[in-house]
Amino acid sequence: MSKVLVLGHKNPDTDTIASAIAYAYLKEKMGMDTEAVRLGEINNETAYALDKFGYGAPRLVSRVSEEVKQVILVDHNERQQSADDIQEVQVIEVVDHHRISNFETADPLYFRAEPVGCTATILLKLYKENSVEIPQEIAGLMLSAIISDSLLFKSPTCTDQDIQAAKELAEIAGVDAEDYGLAMLKAGADLSNKTLEELISLDSKEFEAAGKRFEVAQVNAIDTDDVMNRQKELEPLLERTIADKGLDLFVFVATDILNSNSTALVLGKEADTAAQAFRTELQDNRLEMPGVVSRKKQIIPVITEAFKG
Amino acid sequence: MSKVLVLGHKNPDTDTIASAIAYAYLKEKMGMDTEAVRLGEINNETAYALDKFGYGAPRLVSRVSEEVKQVILVDHNERQQSADDIQEVQVIEVVDHHRISNFETADPLYFRAEPVGCTATILLKLYKENSVEIPQEIAGLMLSAIISDSLLFKSPTCTDQDIQAAKELAEIAGVDAEDYGLAMLKAGADLSNKTLEELISLDSKEFEAAGKRFEVAQVNAIDTDDVMNRQKELEPLLERTIADKGLDLFVFVATDILNSNSTALVLGKEADTAAQAFRTELQDNRLEMPGVVSRKKQIIPVITEAFKG
Numbered sequence: 001m002s003k004v005l006v007l008g009h010k011n012p013d014t015d016t017i018a019s020a021i022a023y024a025y026l027k028e029k030m031g032m033d034t035e036a037v038r039l040g041e042i043n044n045e046t047a048y049a050l051d052k053f054g055y056g057a058p059r060l061v062s063r064v065s066e067e068v069k070q071v072i073l074v075d076h077n078e079r080q081q082s083a084d085d086i087q088e089v090q091v092i093e094v095v096d097h098h099r100i101s102n103f104e105t106a107d108p109l110y111f112r113a114e115p116v117g118c119t120a121t122i123l124l125k126l127y128k129e130n131s132v133e134i135p136q137e138i139a140g141l142m143l144s145a146i147i148s149d150s151l152l153f154k155s156p157t158c159t160d161q162d163i164q165a166a167k168e169l170a171e172i173a174g175v176d177a178e179d180y181g182l183a184m185l186k187a188g189a190d191l192s193n194k195t196l197e198e199l200i201s202l203d204s205k206e207f208e209a210a211g212k213r214f215e216v217a218q219v220n221a222i223d224t225d226d227v228m229n230r231q232k233e234l235e236p237l238l239e240r241t242i243a244d245k246g247l248d249l250f251v252f253v254a255t256d257i258l259n260s261n262s263t264a265l266v267l268g269k270e271a272d273t274a275a276q277a278f279r280t281e282l283q284d285n286r287l288e289m290p291g292v293v294s295r296k297k298q299i300i301p302v303i304t305e306a307f308k309g
Numbered sequence: 310m311s312k313v314l315v316l317g318h319k320n321p322d323t324d325t326i327a328s329a330i331a332y333a334y335l336k337e338k339m340g341m342d343t344e345a346v347r348l349g350e351i352n353n354e355t356a357y358a359l360d361k362f363g364y365g366a367p368r369l370v371s372r373v374s375e376e377v378k379q380v381i382l383v384d385h386n387e388r389q390q391s392a393d394d395i396q397e398v399q400v401i402e403v404v405d406h407h408r409i410s411n412f413e414t415a416d417p418l419y420f421r422a423e424p425v426g427c428t429a430t431i432l433l434k435l436y437k438e439n440s441v442e443i444p445q446e447i448a449g450l451m452l453s454a455i456i457s458d459s460l461l462f463k464s465p466t467c468t469d470q471d472i473q474a475a476k477e478l479a480e481i482a483g484v485d486a487e488d489y490g491l492a493m494l495k496a497g498a499d500l501s502n503k504t505l506e507e508l509i510s511l512d513s514k515e516f517e518a519a520g521k522r523f524e525v526a527q528v529n530a531i532d533t534d535d536v537m538n539r540q541k542e543l544e545p546l547l548e549r550t551i552a553d554k555g556l557d558l559f560v561f562v563a564t565d566i567l568n569s570n571s572t573a574l575v576l577g578k579e580a581d582t583a584a585q586a587f588r589t590e591l592q593d594n595r596l597e598m599p600g601v602v603s604r605k606k607q608i609i610p611v612i613t614e615a616f617k618g
Contacts (some may be wrong), residue, residue: 001489073438097417099414099415099416099417100409100412100413100414100416100418100420101413101414102413103409103412103413104408104409104410104411104412104613105408105409105410106408106518106609106613106617107408107424107606107610108406108407108422108423108605108606109408109409109422109424110422110423110424111409111420111421111422111423112420112421112422113417113418113419113420113421114417114420115416115417115418116417127437201372209415273597283476284397296417297416297417301414301415301416304413304415308415
């Protein structure tokens with residue numbers, strides 16, 4: 001059988017990288033010829049985790065159809081978040097924990113989505129279901145993914161299953177989840193070496209709803225003022241992205257990982273719709289989002305419903 | 310928590326009815342308030358299975374949003390195959406073995422699709438994963454579903470997992486799979502009491518690909534001549550359905566369950582495209598399909614690819 005690439009979403013985060021590695025390894029053990037790849041640069045947080053557990057980053061690609069006929073998607077299913085030429089290959093499996101949208105196949109496939117906080121939590125089940133032992137370093141990466149997606153178990157996306165999975169994985173990895181997790185999140189929240197372009201693209205995802213196209217970028221910070229102090233420089237950059245991509249809305253979210261609040265810059269012709277959806281008004285293009293930390297659970301559904309009217 | 314309806318597809322077959330019953334029971338045991346419902350009449354084959362295992366048919370509905378806010382889909386995901394008002398409720402889970410198309414959600418959900426021959430085969434795994442015992446009569450219905458979808462293990466959609474699941478379920482149900490299976494298939498292939506309208510709608514599904522809309526109906530027969538002898542009466546009925554629904558193509562397939570061949574009537578403005586996709590030509594609107602028994606694996610992908618060019 002020819003090789004199958006395992007890939008997470010564009011602007012990869014720790015879950016996407018860790019899950020590509022962990023699932024490629026599992027499928028390899030199950031007899032498939034696989035390789036984990038990535039669709040973008042490794043962020044500071046993921047670099048910290050890879051370094052800690054002594055694992056190299058997957059190979060960087062933007063297209064896949066020249067080298068394989070089949071791929072497996074982890075941590076995403078929407079085609080605009082995937083490889084540029086995803087329509088030209090066959091998706092044979094998906095393991096994900098997001099909404100399902102912009103996804104269709106001609107043939108039946110293995111599609112495993114669960115409403116848990118992290119893809120790695122589902123992968124732990126798949127390791128067990130297939131009786132494959134998890135190597136220590138891969139357990140460490142999977143633990144990192146859960147800590148990242150759940151902001152150390154504080155996000156409303158975090159379920160009991162994620163907490164239980166993290167416990168099991170920490171044991172295999174031989175680390176203390178709380179101590180290691182805080183250090184990893186802090187490494188990821190260090191934005192000092194980031195250009196403005198990186199700030200708005202590091203963890204950014206495009207969405208569609210009711211014919212509207214919008215992008216939501218998110219950065220974690222120890223102090224959101226560090227980010228928002230750069231508002232005057234950020235705005236022209238966001239405006240240019242909106243114009244270049246033909247977006248109706250750009251929401252740039254800075255999340256305070258210690259206090260679990262967010263502040264957003266909201267631009268584009270649907271900015272007021274977005275603000276109203278959060279039952280507030282924009283002040284100088286800013287939106288205060290107390291208690292909001294999860295793009296998936298607290299931002300995307302709110303905007304989607306607003307567009308659908 | 311308020312009630313959740315568990316529903317299979319329109320024009321229900323044995324897998325859709327059995328899976329709705331079996332999954333509603335499992336979720337009930339896991340603490341959810343559920344009710345299995347159906348979106349159409351029970352066919353002869355399913356009636357035989359329900360009678361054999363002493364189970365009543367689920368309640369008939371066409372809409373769901375007046376009575377519940379949330380539903381679980383089994384054995385389908387495409388919205389045109391679901392309840393008429395499926396867009397007005399939240400789909401919280403899907404268990405299926407078909408391609409994914411025309412399906413999207415605002416929120417993450419539990420979506421379990423596997424490329425096996427029957428939804429009941431996946432449900433057997435879910436019973437095990439959740440350590441719930443399968444009652445004898447439900448095991449019998451699940452076995453019936455596998456026999457039906459696999460044409461007694463002869464369809465190319467049938468996997469080793471389906472055969473293994475059927476073996477386990479036959480043991481719990483206390484029947485011989487081969488003897489019982491052939492009797493059930495024969496009951497289903499008895500078309501003598503069917504009107505022409507019933508013949509073309511009993512097991513019919515609508516699809517979309519590349520902007521084209523097409524419907525593929527399938528009946529099982531001991532002798533396909535019994536069906537094809539009615540061609541002159543069937544054609545005006547198919548033409549009317551095409552006009553009423555604005556279809557580009559209608560494929561009516563009669564499958565010889567003993568010899569594993571099919572003959573189809575192919576009508577609509579894309580009829581020649583369909584015939585070419587099967588590398589043959591229509592003779593008097595008929596298409597001979599030697600070795601073809603599976604709509605899902607041997608018909609839908611072929612037509613879909615042809616439309617996508």
